Amino acid sequence: MSRFLLKIFIYFIYITLILYLIQITIWGNPILFRIISYNISNAVFSSYYLSKKKSKTKTLILGDSVCRQLYLQGEHGNYYSLASTQAATMVGHYIVMKRFCDYNNDVDTVILVYHPISFQNNLDLKFTYSHFIKPFYLHENRKLISKNAQRLIASIPYTYISQFPYIKMTNWNPHYSYLESLNYHKFFISNISLEYLSYMKEYCKNKHVVFFVIAPPLRKDLYKNIPLSHLNNQVLENDLESVFKYYESSFIFLTKEFFVDEMHYTHKGIQISKRLLINHFVFNEKQY
Amino acid sequence: MLFNSIDFAIFLPIVFIIYWFFTNKNLKIQNILLLTASYVFYGWWNWRFLSLIMLSSFVDYFVGIGLSKTHHPFKRKRLLLLSIIVNIGILGIFKYYNFFVTNFIFAFKYFGITFNPKTINIILPVGISFYTFQTLSYSLDVYKNKIKPTRDIIAFFAFVSFFPQLVAGPIERASNLLPQFFKRRHFNYANAMDGTRQILWGLFKKMVIADNCAVIVNSTFSNYNNLSGSSLFLGVFFFAFQIYADFSGYSDIAIGTARLFGFNLMRNFAFPYFSRDIAEFWRRWHISLTTWFRDYIYIPLGGSRVNKWRIIRNVFIIFLISGFWHGANWTFIVWGIINAVFFIPLLLLNKNRNNIAIVANNKTLPNIREFLGILLTFFITLFAWVFFRSITVTDAIHYLYRMFFHGFFTIPQQGKWVALRLFFFIIILLSFEWKNRKREHGLEISYLPQWKEFIVLGFVFIIIFYFHSFQGSDFIYFQF
Numbered sequence: 001m002s003r004f005l006l007k008i009f010i011y012f013i014y015i016t017l018i019l020y021l022i023q024i025t026i027w028g029n030p031i032l033f034r035i036i037s038y039n040i041s042n043a044v045f046s047s048y049y050l051s052k053k054k055s056k057t058k059t060l061i062l063g064d065s066v067c068r069q070l071y072l073q074g075e076h077g078n079y080y081s082l083a084s085t086q087a088a089t090m091v092g093h094y095i096v097m098k099r100f101c102d103y104n105n106d107v108d109t110v111i112l113v114y115h116p117i118s119f120q121n122n123l124d125l126k127f128t129y130s131h132f133i134k135p136f137y138l139h140e141n142r143k144l145i146s147k148n149a150q151r152l153i154a155s156i157p158y159t160y161i162s163q164f165p166y167i168k169m170t171n172w173n174p175h176y177s178y179l180e181s182l183n184y185h186k187f188f189i190s191n192i193s194l195e196y197l198s199y200m201k202e203y204c205k206n207k208h209v210v211f212f213v214i215a216p217p218l219r220k221d222l223y224k225n226i227p228l229s230h231l232n233n234q235v236l237e238n239d240l241e242s243v244f245k246y247y248e249s250s251f252i253f254l255t256k257e258f259f260v261d262e263m264h265y266t267h268k269g270i271q272i273s274k275r276l277l278i279n280h281f282v283f284n285e286k287q288y
Numbered sequence: 289m290l291f292n293s294i295d296f297a298i299f300l301p302i303v304f305i306i307y308w309f310f311t312n313k314n315l316k317i318q319n320i321l322l323l324t325a326s327y328v329f330y331g332w333w334n335w336r337f338l339s340l341i342m343l344s345s346f347v348d349y350f351v352g353i354g355l356s357k358t359h360h361p362f363k364r365k366r367l368l369l370l371s372i373i374v375n376i377g378i379l380g381i382f383k384y385y386n387f388f389v390t391n392f393i394f395a396f397k398y399f400g401i402t403f404n405p406k407t408i409n410i411i412l413p414v415g416i417s418f419y420t421f422q423t424l425s426y427s428l429d430v431y432k433n434k435i436k437p438t439r440d441i442i443a444f445f446a447f448v449s450f451f452p453q454l455v456a457g458p459i460e461r462a463s464n465l466l467p468q469f470f471k472r473r474h475f476n477y478a479n480a481m482d483g484t485r486q487i488l489w490g491l492f493k494k495m496v497i498a499d500n501c502a503v504i505v506n507s508t509f510s511n512y513n514n515l516s517g518s519s520l521f522l523g524v525f526f527f528a529f530q531i532y533a534d535f536s537g538y539s540d541i542a543i544g545t546a547r548l549f550g551f552n553l554m555r556n557f558a559f560p561y562f563s564r565d566i567a568e569f570w571r572r573w574h575i576s577l578t579t580w581f582r583d584y585i586y587i588p589l590g591g592s593r594v595n596k597w598r599i600i601r602n603v604f605i606i607f608l609i610s611g612f613w614h615g616a617n618w619t620f621i622v623w624g625i626i627n628a629v630f631f632i633p634l635l636l637l638n639k640n641r642n643n644i645a646i647v648a649n650n651k652t653l654p655n656i657r658e659f660l661g662i663l664l665t666f667f668i669t670l671f672a673w674v675f676f677r678s679i680t681v682t683d684a685i686h687y688l689y690r691m692f693f694h695g696f697f698t699i700p701q702q703g704k705w706v707a708l709r710l711f712f713f714i715i716i717l718l719s720f721e722w723k724n725r726k727r728e729h730g731l732e733i734s735y736l737p738q739w740k741e742f743i744v745l746g747f748v749f750i751i752i753f754y755f756h757s758f759q760g761s762d763f764i765y766f767q768f
Contacts, residue, residue, distance in 0.1 A: 001308060001475050008484065014742060015749050022750070040757075171757060257514050261507065266514065266701050 023165040040171050041130045044092065046073055047084040048135050051099040055080045059109045060100055062093045066216045066263050067113035070274050080104075086118035087131035090196035091149050095141055097200060101207055110204055112213045113277070115263050116223070116231065120182050122190035123152040129173035133162045146199075149192055184222065184262055187231040194238050201243050213247050217273040220253035222262060252276055289332040291541045292495055299329065304548060308475055315472055319442045322469075322549070326451035330414075337413040340378055345448040347374045348423040352430045352437030352444075364431060371427035375420040382413055387616030415455030417613055421580060423448050426462035428584055435463050443469035452545040456538045458556040458576035465553070473550030482734055483547030485745070489720075489731035490540030492748050495756035496713050497533035501526040503757060504702050504710065509677055512687045517696035520687060522707060524670050527677050529714050532561065535574070540729055555728060559721050562647050564661030566630040566668055567640035577613070581606050596636060603635060604628050614676070619684060623675040630668055646726055713755065 043065070050073055061071045063083035071081035082096045093112065101107050123132065137145075137159055145153070153159060158174045161167050189197070197213075204211035218224075228248055235244045258269030265273055289295050303325045311317045331338050351371040355364055396402070426447075429435045438444050447466045453459075508515060508523025515523070539556035546553045556576050563569035570578055582591075589602045604625070611624020634640040647662070648654040654662065671688070678684035700707065720730040731748065733741055 001477075004475070004477050004480050007481065011742070011745065015746060018746055018750065019753060022754075170753065260511055260514060260701065 019166065023169060040127070041085070041087075041135060043068060043073070044084045044088045044131050044135045047082045047088070047096050048092075048099075050074060051082055051096040052103060053100075055100075055104050056106055057104075058106055059111065060097065060104075060107050061111050061113060062097055063113035063216075064115055064118040066115045066118075066265070069265055069270050070216060070277055071113065080107075083113065085127070085131055086115070086121050087125055087127035088135070089121050089123055089128070089132050090119075090193040090200075091123070091145065092132055092136050094196045094200050094203075095136055095144055098144065098203060101203070101209065107207075108209055110200070110209055110211045112200075112211075113216055114213055115216055115218070116187040116226075116228075117182050117184060117263065119187075119189040119193045119231070122192045123149060123156075125182070127173075129156060129158075129162070129176075130171060133159055134168050137162055146195060148195055152192065185226065187226055187228055189231060189234045194234060194240075197240055197243060198238060201240065211243060212245060213243055214250035214277075215247060215252075216263075217252040217254045217258075217265075217269075217276060219256055219259050219262060221256050224253050289329050291538065291545075292491060295332065299325075300545065300548075307549060312473075312475075315470075316442065318473070319440075319446045319469055322451070323442060323446040323449065326446065326449040326454060329451035330449065330454055333414055334411075340382075340413055340416065341419055341449050341454075342445075344375055344378060344420055344423045345445045347371060348427050348448070349438075349441060349444050351427045353439065355427070355430045356437045368427055368431045371424060375424045379416060379420050382416055384612075384616045418457045418459055419448055419454060421459050421577075422462075425459070425580065425584065426466070429462055435466070438466060438470075440470070450546070450551070452542040452549075452551075453553055456535070456542070457574075458539055458542065458554050459580055460553060460576070461580075465551070468551050475550065478734065479547050479550070482728075482732060483544040485731045485733065486540045486544030486547070486729045488544075488745065488748055488752075489729055490537040490542075490544060492731075492752050493533035493537030493540065493717065495752055497710075497717055498530045498537060499757035500706075500710055500713065500755070501530035501533070504706065505530050505677070508702070509679075509687070512683070512690060515690070515701055516698045517691045517694045518698045519700040519702055520691040520694075521696065522700045522702055524674050524677070524687075524691070526710060528561075528666070528670055528673050529717070531673065531676070532557075533717065543729075559725050559730075561666055561669075561718070562662055562722065562725060563665050564643040564647060564658055565634060565639070565665055566627070567634045568643040569665055569669060570627070570631065577610065581610060585609065592635065599635060600632055603632050607631070618681050619675050619678055622681055622684070623672050626672045626675060630672075709755070713751070716751065 053075075055075050057075055057078055057080040059079040061067065061079050061081040061083055063071065063081075064086035065084070068081070068083040068085070071079065071083050073081050073083060080100070082093075082100060084092065084096075088096075097110060101110070121128075133153070133156060137153065155176075156174075157176050158167075201211055203209075232244075232248075235241060235247075252273075254269060254272065258266055258272060260266050260269075289299060303321070307318060307321055311321050327338055327341075330341065348371050351367050354367045358364055358367075393404070426435075426444075430437045443466070447460075447462065447469055450460075450465065505523055505527045508519060509527075512520055512523070536557035543553045543556070554576055556574060558572040558575065560569050560572035563572055586602055586606050589605065590598055591602065592599050594602070607624040607628035608621060609624075610627075611620040611622070614620040614623070631640070634642075643661075647658055653659075674687050674691075675681065675684040678687055717730070724730050724732050731744075733744055736744065
């Protein structure tokens, strides 16, 4: 028995050391991290990492995973994309936008390409721990987290160990109650999204940057008949008309064969959506 | 409690330490500990359903004693019938009631008769098909005088609820497992070390292969109408590995855990995807269930020592029941029939025992004939898996139609990096299992020098650590 326990103990120490060495190596090297790590929130981590990159582009694109299908992260000709996931929340998008614009003074337009369903995220979804807490809940970002956001974060357990490398690098997240799913039958904006859209608007205004939101092409059979009135009222009440002025007109509906699920595209769907969106909103954004 | 949970990672060492350090001097206390631990393990999920395990245990315990007291054939039959009614009755109510009711309604409606009996809204108790079959096998063996009934109620209850294999097998026979509760267990270093390796291998299969495959499989099967044939092929290909890794991974963890406590459970999987024909596949897949059906249904029906028509009937019965055992859905029944259709020609041509020896025996690689046999068998199973995974038979037929006739030779639509990573994991799985195909499990590497063993174990652990998925953590076979 003692031989068995000793071997298990040695094995434990050996594995801990190897993991620690790997952590140090990968953590210090974001490119290695992207290649090796199988983290479900890779897209958010890389968006955070890329937000400190120098770029001469004038247009910054932010968005959810639908947007990321259309605008791959990084610099692409005349735009730079930091699109990640809706689970990064509007707080996360605000943080990466601020980091990028603080570092790149050439930016004159910020476009948020956001599926109307994605606005619902109120830091209370299944992947909040992996997609928001782990990448963004850092000391350097605490000043950007409002009291309301902080109150919501307080209901998530184990946030204090979220930056521990073993936790951060794996897909582990604690069990806690969260919303199982977004509401696919209604368009509305969560309180946190409203609050942070206002911050984004203010920030852009101060920097003399144009900021607006557009929608990616939507599934016709699911979203064509959902009224926008509630969302529009929220926009009016929160003085976000300038941000949403192109939102409704940007709605393009595609039939369901271009989608793999409720919102993400097939390869063909990506090609068509890219053509429709990029042509109208990115290369010709000045028309607005 | 799930094997791949933090709860179990805490539970197992605690029970292990109490078992070997505090209760090792007294067999009775050790059995009480195992029984308590097993009930905690099961009750962690839903303590109310413990009553079903207790009921099943009570009935078969007293049926066993009753059978030992009487030699009167009629009374013995009545006692056996009681055990069958209770065990199959529990299964029938919790697993099959709604299926029969809805199908009766449908059938009567077809003849113009309308009636509305109530369906019940109840969750399926985890592992119900496993422990009811295990207790039933005890009564059947006592009835056939294959084993003597026990009067040790603690040992019997611990045998029924033994936590490593309680919820998803292997379905143990009383003749193998029960006597181990009466013998003093001694800690065996080599057995415990290999048990630990087997647990690690099971975790790799479950957390890396099965759970990562689940992500692609779920999105493919829930959206098959919009995907190309090649994507659907990839979906069912990954499902074949998901179901194998999920279920055999559970069995590996169960067997490995039992070995830590000095128990030897029967083997449940013997590298089935290296089978050269479907008969060999069924000798290597879910062995404990296949042999259960063979011993308690197929052989009593006459097995293959009857005329050809009765052989065909017997095989069909076995595969039908096997399909139905997996779930109250026509998809499982069709899955069973398809396997019977593949199996019967081999049986009729007397070729079902052509491939008894291990594939590529004493060779590194299989020859062309063996390789083609493996490939063909794998594709045959893929075809059947479509029915196993689909929600309805219509879905399965549509899935297959789209797979073959809507862009089978196009580039799959699933994310290429995710798919490539999965292929990489599957190659690791197959490499280890091929290398150790003569042994009990893929990570049985006690023959390696210690430094090499450390490297291999470290590699597997790191793969689990970095590449596990938390997105599909329930074991598929819990629902059966």
